[in-house]
Amino acid sequence: MELTLKNVSYSYNPDAPEPVYAVRDVSLTIRSGDFAALIGHTGSGKSTLIQFMNGLLKPTEGQVLFNGEDIFEKKYPLKTLRQKVGLVFQYPEHQLFEETVLKDICFGPKNMGLSKEEQEERARHAMKLVGLAESYEDKSPFELSGGEKRRVAIAGVLAMKPECLILDEPTAGLDPAGRDDILGTVRALSDEEGIAVVLVSHSMEDVAVYAERLFVMKKGELLYDDTPKAVFRHYKELEQIGLSAPQVTYIAHALREKGFDVSEDAMTVAELKQEILRVLGK
């Protein structure tokens, strides 16, 4: 799987005398096995950008290629693409509507024209992937907790067996435990099922330690596309756009300014501890 945005731009008012661009000249590629985060301040164009990826929104300029094919060419099977590139919207629980969890998760597979048996088999598998016990099948989605509802919504997209899963601010509104749960689940999906993942977030602290690659947006433009370590070296620039590096980065830099030769690349408390012990010769 290879999904490419090629010089895409988007304006919500292209015909205005002075159109405003929500996305401007962004190019990037996502491949099978990628675990990426798309980060930027509110309004930087993240939600607009990800809607190009499954053809929900057509860029005003530029191209979207899936396995090398332009998805906005006539006759391109967009319906199939939307199964392969699964998009989980922000607050997806608002879109749950069936009477039971199982029926809700079957909705996508049903639309794909699968038999009832196949639908339920896929739904049950998806429930397992997101850690929902069988006892949830017959519950009403409305009696679940916030985190559980979100799992149901994610399972609904997974039941279509996507090759790429894009989640728009999946941790918004969850408490820290719920947040770690969801991120851990998504990480496992990537590791165990090989699904390419793009996590959208406005908080670096949230996703940075989970992602292997960061796309950083600034006012509609792609500012960085690199590993978290490389991106955090720009922690001063990140601050200017309302983002920050993990706390550990700041401590590492403060220590370096005091003359301790710790690596600036430590990203977790454990890594920094190692570095400090190393520098102290312990």
Ligand SMILES: Nc1ncnc2c1ncn2[C@@H]1O[C@H](COP(=O)(O)OP(=O)(O)O)[C@@H](O)[C@H]1O
């Ligand atoms: N439906 C819309 N109509 C007009 N402007 C919009 C619409 N959706 C988003 N925008 C504008 O486009 C820019 C990017 O928004 P968005 O993609 O939602 O950013 P993010 O997801 O990073 O918060 C913002 O300035 C926002 O106000």
Ligand SMILES: [Mg+2]
């Ligand atoms: Mg958004």
